Amino acid sequence: MKRIGILTSGGDAPGMNAAIRALVLTASQHQLEVIGFSHGYNGIFNREYRQLTPIDVMHIIQLGGTILKSARCAALQQEDGPQTAAEILHELQIDALIVIGGDGSFRGCMALSQYYQGQLVGLPGTIDNDVDGTDYTIGFATAVETSLNAIDKIRDTADAFERTFLIEVMGRHTGYLALAAGIAGAAEQIICPEYGAIDLADLAQDIKKYQQDFGRGSYIIVMAETMYPAGATALAQELSKLSATECRAVVLGHLQRGGSPVSSDRILATKLAAYALEQLLAGRAHLMMAGEQAGHLGLYPLATTGEKHKKADPYLLAWQQRTLQQ
Ligand code: F6P
Secondary structure, three states: OOEEEEEEOOOOOOOHHHHHHHHHHHHHHOOOEEEEEOOOOHHHHOOOEEEEOHHHHOOOOOOOOOOOOOOOOHHHHOOOHHHHHHHHHHHOOOOEEEEEEOHHHHHHHHHHOOOOOOEEEEEEEOOOOOOOOOOOOEOHHHHHHHHHHHHHHHHHHHHHHOOEEEEEEOOOOOOHHHHHHHHHOOOOEEEOHHHOOOOHHHHHHHHHHHHHHHOOOOEEEEEEOOOOOOOHHHHHHHHHHHHOOOEEEEEOHHHHHOOOOOHHHHHHHHHHHHHHHHHHHOOOOOOEEEEEEOOEEEEEEHHHOOOOOOOOOHHHHHHHHHHHHO
Protein backbone atom coordinates (compact mmCIF):
# COMPACT_ATOMS: atom_id res chain seq x y z
CA MET A 1 0.00 0.00 0.00
CA LYS A 2 1.46 3.31 -1.10
CA ARG A 3 -1.26 5.89 -1.58
CA ILE A 4 -4.54 6.34 0.27
CA GLY A 5 -7.42 8.69 -0.45
CA ILE A 6 -9.53 10.35 2.22
CA LEU A 7 -12.72 12.37 2.08
CA THR A 8 -15.41 13.83 4.35
CA SER A 9 -18.98 13.26 3.20
CA GLY A 10 -22.55 14.16 4.22
CA GLY A 11 -23.34 16.51 7.09
CA ASP A 12 -20.09 17.93 8.43
CA ALA A 13 -19.38 17.23 12.10
CA PRO A 14 -17.00 18.87 14.58
CA GLY A 15 -13.98 16.58 14.90
CA MET A 16 -13.72 15.70 11.22
CA ASN A 17 -10.56 17.81 11.06
CA ALA A 18 -9.12 15.94 14.03
CA ALA A 19 -9.74 12.70 12.11
CA ILE A 20 -8.08 14.08 8.96
CA ARG A 21 -5.08 15.18 11.02
CA ALA A 22 -4.69 11.81 12.71
CA LEU A 23 -4.98 9.97 9.37
CA VAL A 24 -2.26 12.12 7.81
CA LEU A 25 0.08 11.85 10.81
CA THR A 26 -0.41 8.09 11.08
CA ALA A 27 0.07 7.66 7.34
CA SER A 28 3.28 9.64 7.55
CA GLN A 29 4.58 7.28 10.25
CA HIS A 30 4.10 4.46 7.73
CA GLN A 31 5.45 6.33 4.67
CA LEU A 32 2.04 6.40 3.02
CA GLU A 33 1.02 9.18 0.69
CA VAL A 34 -2.36 10.79 1.47
CA ILE A 35 -4.63 12.31 -1.16
CA GLY A 36 -7.49 14.44 0.19
CA PHE A 37 -10.54 14.64 -2.07
CA SER A 38 -12.61 17.84 -1.76
CA HIS A 39 -16.40 18.12 -1.39
CA GLY A 40 -17.04 14.50 -0.48
CA TYR A 41 -17.27 11.94 -3.27
CA ASN A 42 -17.64 14.83 -5.74
CA GLY A 43 -13.89 15.35 -5.41
CA ILE A 44 -13.34 12.00 -7.10
CA PHE A 45 -15.67 12.74 -10.03
CA ASN A 46 -14.30 16.27 -10.46
CA ARG A 47 -10.71 15.20 -9.85
CA GLU A 48 -10.55 17.80 -7.14
CA TYR A 49 -7.85 16.57 -4.78
CA ARG A 50 -4.57 17.48 -3.18
CA GLN A 51 -1.75 15.76 -1.40
CA LEU A 52 -1.91 16.12 2.38
CA THR A 53 1.28 16.12 4.41
CA PRO A 54 1.77 16.73 8.15
CA ILE A 55 2.32 20.43 7.56
CA ASP A 56 -1.12 20.68 5.93
CA VAL A 57 -2.84 19.42 9.05
CA MET A 58 -0.99 21.52 11.60
CA HIS A 59 -3.31 23.40 13.95
CA ILE A 60 -6.55 22.17 12.46
CA ILE A 61 -7.65 20.00 15.38
CA GLN A 62 -9.56 22.86 17.00
CA LEU A 63 -11.42 23.85 13.83
CA GLY A 64 -15.07 23.00 13.21
CA GLY A 65 -16.26 22.00 9.73
CA THR A 66 -13.82 20.15 7.51
CA ILE A 67 -10.79 21.44 5.64
CA LEU A 68 -11.70 19.04 2.83
CA LYS A 69 -15.26 20.48 2.57
CA SER A 70 -18.21 18.14 2.54
CA ALA A 71 -21.18 17.43 0.32
CA ARG A 72 -23.76 14.86 -0.62
CA CYS A 73 -22.96 13.44 -4.03
CA ALA A 74 -25.61 13.00 -6.72
CA ALA A 75 -23.10 11.62 -9.25
CA LEU A 76 -22.38 8.56 -7.11
CA GLN A 77 -26.08 7.75 -7.07
CA GLN A 78 -26.33 7.61 -10.86
CA GLU A 79 -26.37 4.11 -12.36
CA ASP A 80 -22.84 4.38 -13.74
CA GLY A 81 -21.59 6.57 -10.84
CA PRO A 82 -19.85 3.90 -8.74
CA GLN A 83 -18.06 2.44 -11.77
CA THR A 84 -16.88 5.87 -12.94
CA ALA A 85 -15.63 6.74 -9.44
CA ALA A 86 -13.81 3.41 -9.20
CA GLU A 87 -12.12 3.95 -12.57
CA ILE A 88 -10.85 7.37 -11.46
CA LEU A 89 -9.55 5.93 -8.19
CA HIS A 90 -7.69 3.22 -10.16
CA GLU A 91 -6.30 5.80 -12.54
CA LEU A 92 -5.03 7.87 -9.58
CA GLN A 93 -3.52 4.71 -8.10
CA ILE A 94 -5.40 5.07 -4.85
CA ASP A 95 -4.85 1.82 -2.94
CA ALA A 96 -7.47 2.51 -0.27
CA LEU A 97 -10.17 5.09 0.38
CA ILE A 98 -11.12 6.22 3.87
CA VAL A 99 -14.52 7.88 4.15
CA ILE A 100 -15.45 10.01 7.15
CA GLY A 101 -19.24 10.36 7.34
CA GLY A 102 -22.50 8.75 8.34
CA ASP A 103 -24.33 5.64 7.17
CA GLY A 104 -25.42 7.35 3.93
CA SER A 105 -21.78 7.93 3.05
CA PHE A 106 -21.02 4.30 3.87
CA ARG A 107 -23.74 3.19 1.47
CA GLY A 108 -21.68 5.05 -1.12
CA CYS A 109 -18.69 2.89 -0.13
CA MET A 110 -20.73 -0.25 -0.58
CA ALA A 111 -21.79 0.83 -4.06
CA LEU A 112 -18.20 1.65 -4.94
CA SER A 113 -17.00 -1.73 -3.69
CA GLN A 114 -18.65 -3.48 -6.66
CA TYR A 115 -16.10 -1.92 -9.00
CA TYR A 116 -13.20 -0.64 -6.90
CA GLN A 117 -10.24 -2.99 -6.43
CA GLY A 118 -8.75 -1.11 -3.48
CA GLN A 119 -9.81 -1.20 0.14
CA LEU A 120 -12.64 0.86 1.62
CA VAL A 121 -12.81 1.93 5.24
CA GLY A 122 -15.24 4.12 7.21
CA LEU A 123 -14.93 6.50 10.14
CA PRO A 124 -18.21 7.53 11.83
CA GLY A 125 -18.59 11.31 11.60
CA THR A 126 -22.05 12.80 12.17
CA ILE A 127 -23.71 14.89 14.88
CA ASP A 128 -26.70 12.50 14.78
CA ASN A 129 -24.93 9.54 16.46
CA ASP A 130 -27.17 7.25 14.38
CA VAL A 131 -24.47 4.82 13.26
CA ASP A 132 -24.29 1.24 14.51
CA GLY A 133 -20.92 -0.16 15.54
CA THR A 134 -19.83 2.72 17.75
CA ASP A 135 -21.27 4.10 20.97
CA TYR A 136 -20.55 7.65 19.83
CA THR A 137 -19.91 9.23 16.46
CA ILE A 138 -17.39 11.99 15.90
CA GLY A 139 -19.21 15.32 16.38
CA PHE A 140 -22.05 14.16 18.59
CA ALA A 141 -20.55 15.32 21.89
CA THR A 142 -19.87 18.80 20.51
CA ALA A 143 -23.38 19.09 19.09
CA VAL A 144 -24.82 18.14 22.49
CA GLU A 145 -22.70 20.86 24.16
CA THR A 146 -23.74 23.44 21.57
CA SER A 147 -27.42 22.58 21.98
CA LEU A 148 -27.10 22.64 25.75
CA ASN A 149 -25.48 26.03 25.66
CA ALA A 150 -28.45 27.36 23.69
CA ILE A 151 -30.98 25.63 25.95
CA ASP A 152 -29.38 27.16 29.07
CA LYS A 153 -29.66 30.60 27.53
CA ILE A 154 -33.26 30.07 26.50
CA ARG A 155 -33.98 28.91 30.05
CA ASP A 156 -32.93 32.35 31.34
CA THR A 157 -35.42 34.21 29.22
CA ALA A 158 -38.07 31.50 29.63
CA ASP A 159 -37.75 31.85 33.42
CA ALA A 160 -37.90 35.63 33.25
CA PHE A 161 -41.12 35.58 31.22
CA GLU A 162 -42.51 32.34 32.65
CA ARG A 163 -42.91 31.06 29.13
CA THR A 164 -43.02 27.72 27.42
CA PHE A 165 -40.34 27.13 24.80
CA LEU A 166 -40.26 24.47 22.14
CA ILE A 167 -36.65 23.91 21.05
CA GLU A 168 -36.08 21.85 17.93
CA VAL A 169 -32.78 20.00 17.62
CA MET A 170 -31.36 17.97 14.74
CA GLY A 171 -30.80 14.21 14.74
CA ARG A 172 -32.51 13.09 11.56
CA HIS A 173 -34.74 10.11 12.47
CA THR A 174 -33.29 9.42 15.90
CA GLY A 175 -33.49 11.11 19.29
CA TYR A 176 -29.88 10.82 20.52
CA LEU A 177 -29.31 14.55 20.35
CA ALA A 178 -32.76 15.47 21.73
CA LEU A 179 -32.42 13.05 24.64
CA ALA A 180 -28.88 14.05 25.59
CA ALA A 181 -29.47 17.81 25.30
CA GLY A 182 -32.90 17.53 26.93
CA ILE A 183 -31.64 15.57 29.93
CA ALA A 184 -28.59 17.80 30.42
CA GLY A 185 -30.74 20.92 30.05
CA ALA A 186 -33.37 19.61 32.50
CA ALA A 187 -36.07 19.90 29.85
CA GLU A 188 -39.53 19.40 31.27
CA GLN A 189 -40.45 17.43 28.17
CA ILE A 190 -38.51 15.61 25.44
CA ILE A 191 -40.16 14.71 22.17
CA CYS A 192 -38.28 12.22 20.02
CA PRO A 193 -38.99 9.21 17.78
CA GLU A 194 -38.19 6.79 20.63
CA TYR A 195 -41.34 7.97 22.46
CA GLY A 196 -43.57 7.64 19.39
CA ALA A 197 -45.82 10.22 17.75
CA ILE A 198 -46.81 13.45 19.50
CA ASP A 199 -50.15 13.45 21.29
CA LEU A 200 -51.02 17.15 21.22
CA ALA A 201 -53.82 17.00 23.77
CA ASP A 202 -51.59 15.06 26.15
CA LEU A 203 -48.74 17.49 25.73
CA ALA A 204 -50.98 20.49 26.42
CA GLN A 205 -52.36 18.71 29.47
CA ASP A 206 -48.82 18.09 30.78
CA ILE A 207 -48.02 21.79 30.49
CA LYS A 208 -51.21 22.77 32.30
CA LYS A 209 -50.63 20.22 35.06
CA TYR A 210 -47.06 21.45 35.53
CA GLN A 211 -48.34 24.96 36.01
CA GLN A 212 -51.02 23.87 38.45
CA ASP A 213 -48.49 21.88 40.48
CA PHE A 214 -45.57 24.31 40.42
CA GLY A 215 -47.12 27.66 39.57
CA ARG A 216 -46.29 29.55 36.40
CA GLY A 217 -42.70 29.00 35.44
CA SER A 218 -40.56 28.18 32.47
CA TYR A 219 -41.35 24.96 30.63
CA ILE A 220 -38.84 23.68 28.10
CA ILE A 221 -39.68 21.10 25.49
CA VAL A 222 -36.78 19.72 23.46
CA MET A 223 -38.03 18.18 20.24
CA ALA A 224 -36.16 16.14 17.63
CA GLU A 225 -36.57 17.38 14.07
CA THR A 226 -39.05 15.39 11.92
CA MET A 227 -41.43 14.92 14.88
CA TYR A 228 -43.88 17.56 13.67
CA PRO A 229 -43.88 17.88 9.87
CA ALA A 230 -45.47 21.35 9.91
CA GLY A 231 -42.48 22.56 11.93
CA ALA A 232 -41.74 23.80 15.43
CA THR A 233 -43.33 27.22 14.91
CA ALA A 234 -46.66 25.68 13.91
CA LEU A 235 -46.51 23.31 16.86
CA ALA A 236 -45.74 26.15 19.28
CA GLN A 237 -48.80 28.02 17.99
CA GLU A 238 -50.97 24.94 18.49
CA LEU A 239 -49.64 24.47 22.00
CA SER A 240 -50.23 28.11 22.88
CA LYS A 241 -53.88 27.65 21.97
CA LEU A 242 -54.39 24.27 23.61
CA SER A 243 -52.54 24.96 26.84
CA ALA A 244 -53.50 28.64 27.13
CA THR A 245 -49.84 29.54 27.71
CA GLU A 246 -47.39 31.55 25.69
CA CYS A 247 -45.27 29.05 23.75
CA ARG A 248 -42.35 30.17 21.59
CA ALA A 249 -40.38 28.07 19.11
CA VAL A 250 -36.61 28.03 18.56
CA VAL A 251 -35.08 25.90 15.81
CA LEU A 252 -31.39 25.37 16.57
CA GLY A 253 -30.72 23.96 13.10
CA HIS A 254 -27.24 24.10 11.59
CA LEU A 255 -25.85 25.97 14.57
CA GLN A 256 -25.44 22.49 16.05
CA ARG A 257 -23.03 21.40 13.31
CA GLY A 258 -20.49 24.17 13.85
CA GLY A 259 -17.99 25.18 16.48
CA SER A 260 -14.72 23.97 17.84
CA PRO A 261 -14.91 20.26 18.73
CA VAL A 262 -14.96 19.42 22.43
CA SER A 263 -12.07 17.36 23.76
CA SER A 264 -13.93 14.04 23.66
CA ASP A 265 -14.65 14.48 19.94
CA ARG A 266 -11.01 15.36 19.22
CA ILE A 267 -9.83 12.33 21.16
CA LEU A 268 -12.38 9.95 19.64
CA ALA A 269 -11.54 11.17 16.13
CA THR A 270 -7.82 10.80 16.71
CA LYS A 271 -8.16 7.32 18.14
CA LEU A 272 -10.56 5.98 15.50
CA ALA A 273 -8.56 7.44 12.62
CA ALA A 274 -5.23 6.06 13.82
CA TYR A 275 -6.80 2.69 14.55
CA ALA A 276 -8.56 2.51 11.17
CA LEU A 277 -5.34 3.17 9.32
CA GLU A 278 -3.34 0.65 11.32
CA GLN A 279 -6.03 -1.99 10.79
CA LEU A 280 -6.03 -1.15 7.10
CA LEU A 281 -2.29 -1.74 6.93
CA ALA A 282 -2.76 -5.02 8.76
CA GLY A 283 -5.24 -6.04 6.03
CA ARG A 284 -8.21 -6.26 8.38
CA ALA A 285 -10.25 -3.15 7.63
CA HIS A 286 -11.64 -3.58 4.10
CA LEU A 287 -15.37 -2.72 4.08
CA MET A 288 -15.26 -2.07 7.80
CA MET A 289 -15.87 0.98 9.97
CA ALA A 290 -13.70 1.74 12.98
CA GLY A 291 -15.73 2.32 16.13
CA GLU A 292 -15.54 2.23 19.89
CA GLN A 293 -18.00 0.24 21.96
CA ALA A 294 -17.89 -0.04 25.75
CA GLY A 295 -14.37 1.39 25.70
CA HIS A 296 -13.06 -1.08 23.13
CA LEU A 297 -11.89 -0.20 19.66
CA GLY A 298 -13.20 -2.48 16.96
CA LEU A 299 -14.21 -2.91 13.36
CA TYR A 300 -17.82 -3.15 12.25
CA PRO A 301 -19.11 -4.12 8.78
CA LEU A 302 -19.84 -0.99 6.75
CA ALA A 303 -22.84 -2.74 5.18
CA THR A 304 -24.69 -2.91 8.50
CA THR A 305 -23.85 0.47 10.04
CA GLY A 306 -27.28 1.83 9.03
CA GLU A 307 -29.43 -0.94 10.45
CA LYS A 308 -30.31 1.05 13.60
CA HIS A 309 -29.63 -1.67 16.16
CA LYS A 310 -28.10 0.88 18.51
CA LYS A 311 -30.70 2.52 20.73
CA ALA A 312 -30.84 5.81 22.63
CA ASP A 313 -30.23 5.23 26.35
CA PRO A 314 -33.30 3.23 27.53
CA TYR A 315 -32.62 4.06 31.20
CA LEU A 316 -32.72 7.81 30.60
CA LEU A 317 -35.73 7.52 28.29
CA ALA A 318 -37.68 5.70 31.00
CA TRP A 319 -36.49 8.03 33.77
CA GLN A 320 -37.60 11.09 31.85
CA GLN A 321 -41.05 9.53 31.33
CA ARG A 322 -41.39 8.77 35.04
CA THR A 323 -40.54 12.34 36.08
CA LEU A 324 -43.31 13.56 33.75
CA GLN A 325 -45.86 11.34 35.43
CA GLN A 326 -45.15 12.61 38.95
O1 F6P B 1 -26.87 14.31 9.34
C1 F6P B 1 -26.55 15.54 9.88
C2 F6P B 1 -27.68 16.51 9.73
O2 F6P B 1 -27.29 17.74 10.30
C3 F6P B 1 -29.02 16.06 10.30
O3 F6P B 1 -29.10 16.23 11.69
C4 F6P B 1 -29.98 16.90 9.52
O4 F6P B 1 -31.23 16.27 9.41
C5 F6P B 1 -29.33 17.03 8.18
O5 F6P B 1 -27.95 16.73 8.35
C6 F6P B 1 -29.46 18.38 7.54
O6 F6P B 1 -28.94 18.31 6.26
P1 F6P B 1 -28.62 19.58 5.36
O7 F6P B 1 -27.38 20.22 5.89
O8 F6P B 1 -28.42 19.01 4.01
O9 F6P B 1 -29.79 20.50 5.48
